[in-house]
Amino acid sequence: MENHEALHVLVAANHPVVWQSIVYVFRSHEAFDVRGCSLKEFPTTFPAPVDIILSVLDPQTVDPGRLDELLADLLDACPAAKLVCLFLGDNDVAVLSAVRAGASGIIAESGSDCGLGLGEVISVIKRVDAGEFVMSASLAIHLAQLHATEVIRARGPKDEALTNRESEVLRLLADGRTNRQIASCLSLSEHTVRSHLRGIMQKLRVTNRVQAAALAWSSSFPYGVVSREDR
Numbered sequence: 538m539e540n541h542e543a544l545h546v547l548v549a550a551n552h553p554v555v556w557q558s559i560v561y562v563f564r565s566h567e568a569f570d571v572r573g574c575s576l577k578e579f580p581t582t583f584p585a586p587v588d589i590i591l592s593v594l595d596p597q598t599v600d601p602g603r604l605d606e607l608l609a610d611l612l613d614a615c616p617a618a619k620l621v622c623l624f625l626g627d628n629d630v631a632v633l634s635a636v637r638a639g640a641s642g643i644i645a646e647s648g649s650d651c652g653l654g655l656g657e658v659i660s661v662i663k664r665v666d667a668g669e670f671v672m673s674a675s676l677a678i679h680l681a682q683l684h685a686t687e688v689i690r691a692r693g694p695k696d697e698a699l700t701n702r703e704s705e706v707l708r709l710l711a712d713g714r715t716n717r718q719i720a721s722c723l724s725l726s727e728h729t730v731r732s733h734l735r736g737i738m739q740k741l742r743v744t745n746r747v748q749a750a751a752l753a754w755s756s757s758f759p760y761g762v763v764s765r766e767d768r
Contacts, residue, residue: 546571
């Protein structure tokens with residue numbers, strides 16, 4: 538972080554005990570300015586600076602029909618912030634809600650991701666702040682199975698295929714590279730990379746980087762951008 542300025546993190550959780558505990562643990566890390574609030578009492582606007590929203594949710598305690606609304610409200614209140622979702626349990630609906638909201642980081646504490654510690658959460662927050670999107674390969678593959686099939690089926694026969702350059706950009710995106718890293722790997726400007734990403738998202742009918750990467754990880758993806766052997 539430039540000039541050693543603290544990263545402003547807002548922890549929003551279902552229950553006050555959860556966000557209060559996380560804020561307390563973060564106090565030992567001077568690199569972070571962490572505050573918290575309850576999702577049930579989240580204000581319509583948040584006056585203090587917020588760089589990262591860490592949404593901690595137990596999907597079993599939230600009405601699935603309200604997840605989209607809850608995450609949208611968080612981003613509306615802090616429009617300049619990036620969203621990281623930490624789900625305390627395995628729930629496909631919750632993960633898809635995070636994707637639709639445009640989350641930059643998605644962590645599901647289940648399966649291979651069970652038992653995440655503070656160090657892992659801090660790593661995700663730092664990577665998201667640096668411009669990456671963060672999702673484990675196992676979660677991305679599972680998400681692709683849920684999301685990509687519908688996208689592929691909805692694609693008409695006359696839809697334009699990805700160019701070779703767009704496929705290269707998408708492969709690097711799916712590998713977790715930032716725009717700057719993609720530009721460096723392909724000897725392009727960041728402006729050109731952003732232009733390619735806009736074209737990719739339009740062709741794939743997705744709205745954010747997470748959706749594009751999840752689609753690229755899918756075994757049913759028609760362009761063969763990422764295979765399991767690439768991991």
